[in-house]
Amino acid sequence: MLGWAITFLIIALIAAVFGFGGVAGTAAGIAKIIFFIFVVLLVVSLIANAIRGKGPGV
Structure with missing residues (x-):
């Protein structure tokens, strides 16, 4: 999604x-x-992962 932005x-x-x-x-x-x-969506994802107790990449 960041790529689209x-x-x-x-x-x-370019248009400008x-x-x-x-x-x-x-x-x-x-x-x-x-x-x-x-x-x-990034913040919601980070909060959901913190609540579930799993760290990134686990």
Whole structure:
């Protein structure tokens, strides 16, 4: 999911360089939403693993 956020960020940067403001803004907004979803899922996963008592890689 983080890969998708980075992809949309790159699309936004390229669109901004070429002057496509609407496309750049939309891609940046999508990248931001996907990034925050990734962060929330990461935190939920870390909390779930801590509750279950298993360490990473076990």
